[in-house]
Amino acid sequence: MNPKWMRFAPSLFGLLSLAAWEAAVRLAGVPVYVLPGPLAIIAAFFADPVGLLGSLASTLIVTVTALMTSATLGVALALAMSASRLARAAILPWAVVLQVTPIVAIAPLVIIWVGDPFTSLVVCATIVAFFPVFANTAAGLASAPAELNDLFRLYGASRRDTLFLLRLPAALPYFLAGLRISGGLALVGAVVAEFVAGSGGFASGLAYRILESGYRLQVARMFAALVLLSLTGIAINVGLGALDEALLRRRGETHNTRESVP
Amino acid sequence: MLTISSVGRRFPDGTVALRDASLRLESGDFIALLGPSGCGKSTLLRLISGLDRPDAGRLDWDGGRAPAAGEIGFVFQDATLLPWATAEDNVFLPLRLRGVSRQNAATDVRSALARVGLAGFEQSRPRQLSGGMRMRVSIARALVTRPRLLLMDEPFAALDEFTRHRLQQDLIALWQSIGCTIVFVTHSIYEAAFLARRVVLMTPRPGRIACEIASTLVPGPETRLEPGYAALVADITHAMGQALEHA
Numbered sequence: 220m221n222p223k224w225m226r227f228a229p230s231l232f233g234l235l236s237l238a239a240w241e242a243a244v245r246l247a248g249v250p251v252y253v254l255p256g257p258l259a260i261i262a263a264f265f266a267d268p269v270g271l272l273g274s275l276a277s278t279l280i281v282t283v284t285a286l287m288t289s290a291t292l293g294v295a296l297a298l299a300m301s302a303s304r305l306a307r308a309a310i311l312p313w314a315v316v317l318q319v320t321p322i323v324a325i326a327p328l329v330i331i332w333v334g335d336p337f338t339s340l341v342v343c344a345t346i347v348a349f350f351p352v353f354a355n356t357a358a359g360l361a362s363a364p365a366e367l368n369d370l371f372r373l374y375g376a377s378r379r380d381t382l383f384l385l386r387l388p389a390a391l392p393y394f395l396a397g398l399r400i401s402g403g404l405a406l407v408g409a410v411v412a413e414f415v416a417g418s419g420g421f422a423s424g425l426a427y428r429i430l431e432s433g434y435r436l437q438v439a440r441m442f443a444a445l446v447l448l449s450l451t452g453i454a455i456n457v458g459l460g461a462l463d464e465a466l467l468r469r470r471g472e473t474h475n476t477r478e479s480v481p
Numbered sequence: 482m483l484t485i486s487s488v489g490r491r492f493p494d495g496t497v498a499l500r501d502a503s504l505r506l507e508s509g510d511f512i513a514l515l516g517p518s519g520c521g522k523s524t525l526l527r528l529i530s531g532l533d534r535p536d537a538g539r540l541d542w543d544g545g546r547a548p549a550a551g552e553i554g555f556v557f558q559d560a561t562l563l564p565w566a567t568a569e570d571n572v573f574l575p576l577r578l579r580g581v582s583r584q585n586a587a588t589d590v591r592s593a594l595a596r597v598g599l600a601g602f603e604q605s606r607p608r609q610l611s612g613g614m615r616m617r618v619s620i621a622r623a624l625v626t627r628p629r630l631l632l633m634d635e636p637f638a639a640l641d642e643f644t645r646h647r648l649q650q651d652l653i654a655l656w657q658s659i660g661c662t663i664v665f666v667t668h669s670i671y672e673a674a675f676l677a678r679r680v681v682l683m684t685p686r687p688g689r690i691a692c693e694i695a696s697t698l699v700p701g702p703e704t705r706l707e708p709g710y711a712a713l714v715a716d717i718t719h720a721m722g723q724a725l726e727h728a
């Protein structure tokens with residue numbers, strides 16, 4: 220198969236599917252409040268681009284803030300756990316509790332307790348995004364082979380040297396992989412929290428727009444907000460993937476390539 | 482250099498890894514610790530390095546002072562290099578941990594790499610090197626601090642036959658030029674016979690030193706073809722058979 224075709228295959232398949240969708244809803248006469256066609260969705264977006272993009276910005280700010288908070292907290296707690304068995308015993312069960320408790324169940328409480336809407340959303344999204352980056356970093360910090368730890372001991376390395384020259388560099392690929400998962404989860408957490416907050420009347424991000432459009436039977440607008448959410452998720456994933464590749468490539472590592480003996 | 486007297490080591494799970502091991506290391510020795518898996522060879526090496534402590538017996542260093550960091554070099558079975566660091570940075574590591582600046586270490590690092598035949602590969606990362614080359618970097622890293630004692634734990638076990646023979650030959654040349662003491666753990670009778678001046682035979686369950694065989698061979702490219710080498714292999718094989726029978 221021509222590689223050029225392979226490259227364009229996903230876009231071509233997507234366009235064909237959209238065309239089929241548009242044709243199907245038109246031919247079958249499906250009402251726009253049940254299933255709008257792609258053209259109606261695009262029209263809904265251009266009917267209020269400022270409102271939808273404003274909501275997108277709001278969701279994005281919550282997502283990015285939550286991702287940065289979860290990365291900072293995750294790394295800090297993983298470091299504490301790697302430094303002390305007591306800290307490990309104290310932290311790990313609570314981290315698991317946070318991970319297994321559904322955010323939909325906690326979000327209303329968080330919103331009541333925290334009060335400030337923006338902070339509430341960030342707290343909810345952080346709870347969802349925290350675990351992968353935390354667990355991966357903790358695994359990465361412990362991933363250096365026992366022989367390398369022995370070598371550092373043999374050469375009288377300080378704890379600081381062992382941390383900065385061995386454990387943190389060993390943890391980097393794990394951290395980046397965790398960050399990529401957490402990026403997607405931060406968006407999910409932000410959207411879930413926005414739904415809960417939106418039900419209580421707090422107008423904010425794209426999830427609220429979906430909720431609002433649902434109440435008004437503006438299904439095309441719902442889809443437009445949904446498409447924006449999907450694109451945001453893809454952008455976060457691609458962006459973090461690029462960061463991952465760039466950082467690992469700088470030190471001669473990539474996920475996909477293995478250099479051979481010269 | 483070191484007198485090991487009736488040393489024993491029992492692991493927390495109750496396994497007796499080593500019992501009543503006594504050995505004397507002289508300066509400039511090349512000793513092979515030879516025996517099957519589980520006979521305490523690596524345990525003895527870790528006790529000598531200070532990475533582990535004995536439950537019984539004692540290790541007395543000549544002069545009453547245990548070697549400082551960097552006076553003992555250690556080469557593991559795997560090259561155990563930092564995968565993200567270049568060959569140069571890997572060799573620089575022990576000096577860096579001792580607080581030597583990169584600038585001051587540059588000459589020593591390059592000369593250690595050249596000594597193991599890796600001049601020109603300073604900027605290569607472990608992933609770009611073959612198994613034999615990675616092991617050479619590991620040996621250069623152990624040599625860069627100019628250790629008095631070099632401990633090697635089955636360093637060539639994972640390599641192919643050709644690379645192993647080449648590295649054995651190079652190790653002998655290094656030992657002759659540097660003059661440090663080497664304790665080399667192996668489970669290969671042929672490797673022990675080729676490399677060591679003294680072959681210390683160990684038996685398992687519990688790990689013990691069974692006996693010691695001295696070698697007068699002068700290792701070189703043709704050594705493996707000499708009748709003296711075949712006779713030494715036969716001696717060691719016979720002694721090992723007897724030791725295992727009585728174990």
